[in-house]
Amino acid sequence: MSNAQIEIQLIASLVAIACAIPGTFLVLRKMAMISDAISHSILPGIVVGFFITQDLNSPLLILLAAFTGIITVVLVEYIQKTGLVKEDTAIGLVFPVLFSIGVILIAKNANDVHLDIDAVLLGELAFAPFDRLLISKTDIGPKSLWVISSILLIIIILLIVFFKELKISTFDAGLAASLGFSPVVLHYGLMTVASVTTVGAFDAVGAILVVALMIAPAAAAYLLTNDLKKMLILAIIFGVFSAISGYWLAHWLDASIAGSITTILGLLFLLVYLFAPNKGVIAVMYREKQQRIEVSLLTFLLHIKNHTEEVERHINHLQEDINWQKIHSKKVLDLAQKNNMIHIQNDIVTLSKKGENFTTKAINYIITNEDSQIENMKKDFFLFRG
């Protein structure tokens, strides 16, 4: 690997980490779309900042652009508060306007601005190593690496210091307010961090990928864990993994780095969405299938319990009277037998002691709907796991 390659992967990875942290909270606050809005509407801020500073990595430009991000949030909330339109509509109204102001500004000044729309949308990660930071003529690395490192450092410090406050205001804004942790302050704090991160990452990965890096890793992590800290760590791991493998995919395909990273993010989410152990599509389908068969099992056991006549308890009767298909009845019978809930003698079904107990408990639960009964059953049966 050449130095430039290492630097690109390093920048992409740091950007991924910086995005994953605010992204996790945006996903949990159901505000994913606001990151899309911010990433577009900071464009005029960047352009104006660039006119003033002539340097895409200047801290002043970053602050100016981040400020446009905050304005977006304020405008969206203001429009939403009028009650005339819903939040998604408000977002859709605000950011295209701000974005197009940026587009016009670039077009009008195209001659003296080294900014073009392609770079804004997709970033120029491949060129990042060429813009070096020199301190008294010594090369200390690419400018974007320094910019994103500084932003990341600030984000990590803020995360550690305000983790408790972010958690409580995200989970229960009402309680947070009553305890004196102003949800408004935390909300705007998070929005500021999201805006600064977006600007810092913008130059490297562009407006579209910033959104993907904020949302996709957090969304995938959300499906895999029930712990906020683990969700943050997983989101970071997913982000870095996509950044590095995306780089090599681009290398191999000779295509855009930003595009490749986003593709990997999409694929990664798809895999998690399908295969996540509890919340994944396949797990849910399996659980529902199990629940269906268990409902049948319970129906069957109830029937046996309610009838003492042998006719009603004959195996063939299941298909005739309960109106089940042959395969289905066999499955139910097998399941009951596997769980030692029934005895079968000369094709006549009798409940075992365990079956008797289970049925009584299950009916009791269904009638009283009391929580205490259910706990032992949850272990054995999907049906009661909600």
Add this chain to the structure above:
Amino acid sequence: MKERKIAVKIDDLTVAYNYKPVLWDIDLEIPEGVLMAIVGPNGAGKSTLIKSILGILKPIAGSVSIYGKPYKKQRSLVAYVPQKGSVDWDFPTTALDVVKMGTYGSLGWIKRPRQKEKKAALEALEKVGMLAFKNRQISQLSGGQQQRIFLARALVQNAAIYFMDEPFQGVDATTEIAIINILKELRKAGKTLIVVHHDLQTVPEYFDWVTFLNVKKIATGPVKTIFNNENLTKTYGINYKVSVQE
């Protein structure tokens, strides 16, 4: 009857959403040590009243004091149980962690919960009979269990005044009894409890104080003297009859 200290005093409180008044010129004194129900029809402003007392909503007029001082100075005296539906139960966290949030207020900004806070949270979980579920993800709890977690979170605040927004909503009968027993225990310990309540039938059995609310305050006082058909009709607007058991 001996003169009771006033725990919560509300003067001329008016709250509006988009200029439409939800609470109108409320004057209310809540004596220390009562277990009080706030009753009223949907949209009467019951939750709004609690939220305005706790500074979650900003009133357009009026003032609130807790033991004679503004709420901001008395936060540590107050615990709050929001409506269960106001939070996202799919949030990645455990029962214990939610209860620990009750300690955040006494910790203030930046400081984190440590062993002491964890111990307090575990004790609160035990009180509501949920210790066995401490590591359970909160979406895996039933409605009644979630409500108990919320109650435990308030208990851990070790407050003098408890505000609860419909703590009996969507809970099973066992949980309802468990919760009311804890509330009665708290009252015995001299705490003041203010509960938004929907089930009029249980008011005389559960509470000793009641406030009728419908945008305006209709009446407030001991259940024995003011929980009658006249006030119910005034509040609910129809001829309301509730059998009050002595």
